[in-house]
Amino acid sequence: MTVATLDANPDQQLRFSTLRVLVVDDQEHVRKWIRRTLGQFEVTRVSEAEDGRSALALVTEPGAEFDVIICDLKMPNIDGVEFLRALSAVRAQAAVIISTMEGDRVLETSAMFASELGLRVLGTVAKPLNADKLRPLLLAAVEESRADAPAPPHISHDTLRRLLTEGKLQVLYQPIIGMKSGDFTGVEALVRWSHPAHGLVGPDVFTGICEESDTLGEWLLATSLREVLAFAGRWSTGGQPIHVSINVHAKAFDRVDLPERLLAEVQAAGVEATQVTLELTERSIANDALRMLDVATRLRLKGFSLAIDDFGTGHSGLTQLRRLPFDVLKIDKQFANGAAQSPSKRSVAEASIALARNLGMTSVAEGVQQRDDWDLLQSLGCDRMQGYFIAKPMPEEGLAAWAAHWTLHQPAGAKR
Numbered sequence: 001m002t003v004a005t006l007d008a009n010p011d012q013q014l015r016f017s018t019l020r021v022l023v024v025d026d027q028e029h030v031r032k033w034i035r036r037t038l039g040q041f042e043v044t045r046v047s048e049a050e051d052g053r054s055a056l057a058l059v060t061e062p063g064a065e066f067d068v069i070i071c072d073l074k075m076p077n078i079d080g081v082e083f084l085r086a087l088s089a090v091r092a093q094a095a096v097i098i099s100t101m102e103g104d105r106v107l108e109t110s111a112m113f114a115s116e117l118g119l120r121v122l123g124t125v126a127k128p129l130n131a132d133k134l135r136p137l138l139l140a141a142v143e144e145s146r147a148d149a150p151a152p153p154h155i156s157h158d159t160l161r162r163l164l165t166e167g168k169l170q171v172l173y174q175p176i177i178g179m180k181s182g183d184f185t186g187v188e189a190l191v192r193w194s195h196p197a198h199g200l201v202g203p204d205v206f207t208g209i210c211e212e213s214d215t216l217g218e219w220l221l222a223t224s225l226r227e228v229l230a231f232a233g234r235w236s237t238g239g240q241p242i243h244v245s246i247n248v249h250a251k252a253f254d255r256v257d258l259p260e261r262l263l264a265e266v267q268a269a270g271v272e273a274t275q276v277t278l279e280l281t282e283r284s285i286a287n288d289a290l291r292m293l294d295v296a297t298r299l300r301l302k303g304f305s306l307a308i309d310d311f312g313t314g315h316s317g318l319t320q321l322r323r324l325p326f327d328v329l330k331i332d333k334q335f336a337n338g339a340a341q342s343p344s345k346r347s348v349a350e351a352s353i354a355l356a357r358n359l360g361m362t363s364v365a366e367g368v369q370q371r372d373d374w375d376l377l378q379s380l381g382c383d384r385m386q387g388y389f390i391a392k393p394m395p396e397e398g399l400a401a402w403a404a405h406w407t408l409h410q411p412a413g414a415k416r
């Protein structure tokens with residue numbers, strides 16, 4: 001056996017060899033095969049169990065600590081699903097890989113079930129498992145163990161008020177790429193707070209407050225908007241006009257003069273309304289449909305774009321999509337990320353792209369992290385892409401250098 005097939009850097013490889021893995025499968029030859037495949041990655045600390053019951057005994061043994069559990073679903077005694085439920089009940093820390101012959105839908109739904117139980121699911125593999133299938137999952141295991149982040153902090157109204165007063169919020173910009181040309185077309189602006197203990201947090205920690213307090217919500221929007229427009233103004237005077245997307249809570253649409261106020265701000269910054277997209281999460285779209293329709297329509301008439309964000313999540317995707325004059329559809333990262341490996345994610349992504357096309361909208365995939373997802377989304381005709389595969393959100397200072405580098409080194413499939 002060789003380790004030549006490894007696509008990992010020496011640091012990752014070193015971390016593979018420290019992984020403690022439990023293989024749960026009722027068939028001895030399968031366990032042996034998996035052990036051998038793990039050996040190719042120099043993973044040697046491997047234990048075996050022939051069913052859920054003995055696996056559980058191993059996991060709960062004092063001092064036992066597994067990093068990864070590779071688990072079959074169809075087993076005698078306790079089956080895989082019961083085992084996952086029990087793992088969650090004992091608060092096992094190990095990450096889980098589900099490996100079975102039961103067809104894609106069962107594989108995917110069992111992974112979702114395990115995630116919802118609070119287990120860390122690295123992924124699923126259809127049997128027979130091999131090195132190519134195992135590699136990305138092991139990489140995820142070593143990356144995840146490094147990224148163990150504490151839960152996001154809770155922010156009070158007073159804290160947000162203080163952050164706004166003291167100008168402590170920072171705006172980061174994540175590039176968005178045109179899929180056909182590979183060109184850098186614009187950015188999504190993301191508000192962040194550099195928390196002393198948690199590092200960069202937001203924007204999720206702020207949205208709850210905006211729902212509770214109109215004043216703080218308006219203040220947050222006005223502050224970030226001013227900064228983003230100033231950025232767009234500076235960038236545009238340097239050459240190419242840049243497109244900026246900004247997340248807006250649906251509550252902002254309660255103000256019937258929003259379009260006029262926005263247009264005034266945009267003009268004051270020397271930016272065109274056509275350079276600005278407002279992203280609305282469907283989750284936050286309020287019930288006062290008439291007011292929203294009024295405001296949304298006048299925003300579009302003034303040249304602003306309107307994006308439905310996180311499309312496909314929340315309560316009301318298709319209804320809201322029909323009801324409001326959106327011209328951009330952002331496919332949520334939970335469907336774009338991993339679409340190449342998951343038939344159901346792929347189906348949702350594909351249908352969303354087709355829907356956008358049929359409605360004359362621009363489709364944007366969010367959370368693209370891997371090359372194979374990039375390739376798939378490109379072949380499906382997605383218009384634009386955003387995600388760590390292209391770039392993480394970054395401060396304004398880093399963006400020009402990044403853009404110059406991107407023009408030279410973008411992936412081959414992205415070039416004309």
Ligand code: G
Pocket residue numbers: 174190202203247309310330333337366367368369386387388389393
């Ligand atoms: O829902 P919204 O469009 O506002 O989401 C953008 C969020 O997604 C930001 O917080 C951003 O940091 C995050 N994000 C952007 N690209 C990726 C990615 O490739 N992977 C993951 N996990 N998150 C991403």
Ligand code: MN
Pocket residue numbers: 188247279309
């Ligand atoms: Mn967004």
